Amino acid sequence: MKTKQFVYGIKGNIVYSKYPEKIEICDNSYLLYEGNKIIGVFSKIPDAYSEIQVKDYGDRLIIPGLVDLHVHAPQYAFRGLGMDLELLDWLNTNTFPEEAKYKDTEYAEKAYRIFVDNLRKGATTRACIFATIHRKSTMILMDLLEKSGLSTMVGKVNMDRNAPDYLIEHTEESADETVEWIEEVIAKKYSRTRPILTPRFIPSCTDELMKRLKMIQKSYQLPVQSHLSENYEEIAWVKELCPESAFYGDAYDQVGLFGKDCKTLMAHCVHSDEEEVKRIKENGVYVVHCPESNTNLSSGVAPIRTYLDEGIHVGIGSDVAGGATENLFAAMTYAIQASKLRWRLQDDSLKPLTVAEAFYIATKGGGEFFGKVGSFEPGYEVDAVVLDDSRLLHPQELTVQQRLERMIYLSDDREIYAKYVAGEKLFERG
Template sequence: MIQESFVLRGGIAFSDNKNNITTYYRGYLVCVDGICKGAFPALPEEYKGLKLYDYGERLIIPGMTDLHVHAPQYTFRGIGMDEELLEWLSTYTFPEEAKYSDMEYAHRAYNYFTEDLRRCFSTRAVVFGTLHNEATLELMNQLDQTGLITYVGKVNMDRNGGENLEEADAAASLQATREWLERCEGRYVNTKPILTPRFIPSCSDELMKGLGELSKEKGLRIQSHLSENLSEIAWVKELVPASSCYANAYELFDTMGTPECPTIMAHCVHSDEKEMEILKNHGAYIAHCADSNMNLTSGIAPIRKFLDAGINIGLATDVAAGSSMNMVKTMLITLQASKMYYRLVDQNVKPLTFEEVFYLATEGGGSYFGKVGTFKPGYDFDAVVVDDSKMCSMRDMSIRERIERMCYNDADAVIKDKFVKGRKVYTRTE
């Protein structure tokens, strides 16, 4: 859709820092050529000539960023949650992902995924595909057409993948990755490639080293998994005995990235101070997956410690170990998990506040994409308009209270319009 300059009016809420949500009742939000010029209680004179879209009492919040989601797993979300990680992968995930060698299957399955992502609170996402080049390109084609801005990875795995989901060796995996990258070049407007070693148990030393070299050669970012499950951590220690910890294993292969080219590490449930220091030194992002961490009995990540240590963090749905791509539900589960960490694990680690979690869902994760995730001047204009009028109440509620209520009970919150860099990418027509 055509990008334009305009003004939105409604109940505006956005983070001005991690501890504060700025709100305006019937405020004004200005977009000029896809860039936010700010939010205001009264419209400045210089913008009065722009087209005005008045949303009345509806809420207007920044688009959210999903830092870690598995597109091919969307087909079996909500299934198999009695298993822990390694058993869940071998029983459900790997057999499902093997089906994406069939392009008809991949086309239909990814159509479901991309359509759902288009309709939810996310305006940005970092996505795992499978090891199949053709299917991954199909996923990128579909995502690019949605207008959402995404990173997508062709998965690398040359060991421990099971039947029909394992590349022949490191050389074959690296060659396939180079071919995929060549076919991506100049092809997409909204979608970029990201290198994607599934995790160290799925990638030989040679493959991991090759991906580290490829990242440097091409200036490409990397996404993977870190310290999700205790059995996984023990397995990595067996596979890379020279490493001092799981994060150090990635360092040894030069796949932990740099602040200028940051790696995303999903989970970090069991990351200690040593891993935290490595993550911070490399400028890595933690994709916090509270829903899947509990669904697969992995544990509760110490997200307050990460935040206080100044590590980059965003939230992630991690479908299909996470049950939904709804980032507002992800916010709720993040809050609940943080409270349980405080109550059951360490009462010196205070729970996250609602302001902090709103920040992580918007600007915290959005910063992976640059100036994204808030309505401060100079940021990309990503916005979601929400109708919460069916959430009946006998009290007058502030904008901040309505946002919190939507998080804790989103069943009746309806997305009306969604904008990415000033382009309307979704309108609810029902």
């Protein structure tokens, strides 16, 4: 018999994904876990666990925590502003001046605290986060995230060209500061906050810096996050800067920062051609869909149906502040709506995303980057969000799946009743 004092359960309407095309619905069921490992979902408690403690959440929904694979913490301060510009003008007009402020650690602490506090309140349990080039401020962000109880990967950004002078490091300085930052993170011995190598994108990083970052990546075995094929002007710029590269992603691949032995996130992939898609699949690169940002900055709509059909890893990102909100329920809604517009107006061979598929990429699809995360299958880590939809009044009887769909389209932080990350309860409303 199992040692019962280490096994716990939560009870409610349990909802999760095993595959993109179907949502698993377990009405009035029990999620049992030991430490940070899920034992399983049961309609009744097995005899071997009959004496365990169970938290009963009644008729509420229990879903896996949502995973934000692409968000810029320093941009949170200006979300919802400057959306009349396309990507490159938006960076120069809004993003770079704001990120320069993070040289001031007092400003960084104030701004990052707002970001972390709000992220903690929502349904997001895991996130991959861009900071700025500033090492000390990046450590402030990581300290705050560690205290929050969320599980995150954070990157000190690298840029040594094609940005304002006030936001550029010399190549050697950028590499050296990155190593010093990694060593400081290691010394801190965080339990939930990990470093991720973060070259902003090819236009802002010289070949020499990218080669140095590969050496750092190999030495410390870090994952990597960056941007790919977001905007036509950006793609043309990469072709000009890297004429020897067959396509945008090839510029990363030539230095070994595009999957294979280097776990890699690439945000956007809106305009990836067939050759790039093939390389993404071959190298096991994760595509991060950022539908609200792609709409706000007039970048286009990524062919997520193609990526799913090809078996490519796909997750979702809020991409604040290109996206105006960190609410991943909203991101799911945008993903579905954008795919419908793409199907209707651009390519009717790619069917729109379903609610089940959007839910999958926001949970298990993105969670895979962190390991066995984002599902309630046995052996997965215990990330769970309890949803209370009593505020969303309705006159008719609804199934659990219908209630989930309404949550995706209508909910915000007010529906978050309780939240568990890596087997520990972060909070529960009284």
